[in-house]
Amino acid sequence: MKKEEMRKYICGGITGCAIVGFGILLYFIIQKVDTISSAIHMILDILMPIIYGLVLAYLTIPIYNFFMRKLQPFLEKQIKNEKYVHFIGKLFSITLTIVLAIAVVVGLFAMVIPQVIESIKSIIQMAPDSYYRFLTWIQKISNDNPELKSLLVNGDVMDYMQNWFDAFLMPTIQKILNGLTTGILLSITNILTLVKNVIIGVIVAIYVLNSKDKFVAQGKKLIYSAMKKEHAKLVIDEVRLIHKMFGGFISGKLLDSLIIGIICFVVMSVLKMPYVMLVSVIIGVTNIIPFFGPFIGAIPTSLFILMESPIQCIYFIIFIILLQQFDGNILGPKILGDSTGISSFWVLFSILLFGGLFGFVGMIIGVPTFAVFYDLVSRLVNYGLRKKKMSTKTEDYKEI
Helix, strand or coil, X not given: CCHHHHHHHHHHHHHHHHHHHHHHHHHHHHHCHHHHHHHHHHHHHHHHHHHHHHHHHHHHHHHHHHHHHHHHHHHHHHCCCHHHHHHHHXXXXXXXXXXXXXXXXXXXXHHHHHHHHHHHHHHHHHHHHXXXXXXXXXXXXXXXXXXXXXXXXXXXXXXXXXXXXXXXHHHHHHHHHHCHHHXXXXXXXXXXXXXXXXXXXXXXXXXXXXXXXXXXXXXXXXXXXXXXXXXXXXXXXXXXXXXXXXHHHHHHHHHHHHHHHHHHHHHHHXXXXXXXXXXXXXXXXXXXXXXXXXXXXXHHHHHHHHHHCHHHHHHHHHHHHHHHHHHHHHHHHHHHCCCXXXXXXXXXXXXXXXXXXXXXXXXXXXXXXXXXXXXXXXXXHHHHHHXXXXXXXXXXXXXX
16 A cells, blocks of 8 residues: 555544544533633633733733833933843833722723712603603603604503503612612622732733733743744744734723713703713713714613603714714724724624624624634635636636
C-alpha cells in the first residue's frame, strides 16, 4: 500500500474518531446542561471582580494613554533618568485615570439617583390620581367626539379599564409597597456585593493599567511560539481589529448616549415636562442598545408622562421621534462612523441573537462581536477565492 493511501486512511480514521468524540461530548453537555450552567454561573460570580476590573481598565485605557502622552514630555524635561520618567509617568497617569473615572461615576450617581428615587416615589403615589385624570381626559374627548364615545361605550372599553385598574393595577401597587422592606434588604445585600466587587475591580484595573504593555508583549510571545510567523501576524492583526471594533463602538456609543441623555434633559426641562431626570436617564441608557434602544426607552417613559399629562405625552413622543432621527442620521454617524462595516440586517440579526443569549449586555456587545465574526468569515472566503484565482468582488457573482 502506498504511503499516500495509508495517509488517507489514517486521516480518515482520525477524522471519524474526532466526529464520534465530538458527538459524545455534545451528548454529555446536553444531558448535564443544568449542572454545567450552574458551574459556569458560580465561576462567573467568583471572577466578577476580575471582570469588573478588566472592563474598567479597557474603558479607561484611552484616558490613561492621554495622560501619558501629556506627562511624558514634561517629565523628560524635569528628570534625566529615563527609568524614573516612565515610572513616575505611569504612577501619575494611573492615579489621575482612576480618580477621574471614580469622580465621574460618583458625580453622576449623586446627581441622578436622588432624583430618580423621588420620581419613582412620585409615580407610585400619584398612580391612582393620574389614572382618574386620564379617564377624565378620555371622557372629555369622547364627549367632544360622539363616534369615539359610541365606540368606547359599545365596546365596554371604559368598563374594562376600570376593572383592570381595580383588579390589577391597585393590588400590584399595594404589593410593591408591602414588599419594599424585603426588597430593600435584598437591595442592601446586592449593593454590598456590588461595592465589594467594584473595590476589588478598581484594584485589578490598576494592576492591568500598570502592566498592560507587559501583558500585550506576553500575548504576542505566546502567539509567535505556537504558530508560524505569517499565521501569528494574521492573528495579531485580527486582535487589533477586535480592539478597534469594540473600543471604537463601545466608547463612541457611550458618548453618543450621554449626549442624547443631556439633550433629552435640556429639552424636557425647557418644556417643563414631568420626571425629567428619570426619563433622561432611561432614554440615555437604553440608547446604548443599537436599533431597539430608542423604542425600549420610549415606551415606559411615555407611560410615565401619560399618567401625569396626556397632552405632554404626545409632545414627548413627537420629541423622541425627532431626537432619534437626529441621532440616527446626524449624531450617531458623526461619532461612530462606519465602525462595524456590516449592514442593517446583520445589525438587527446580531442584536436579536446576542440579546437572546446574554440579555442586556448581549444587546450592547452583539454588534461589534458579530462584526468581528463577519470580518473573519469574509477574510477566509476571500482567501479561498484567491487560491482558486477567482474574483473576490460580490458583484461579480450576481449573474452566475
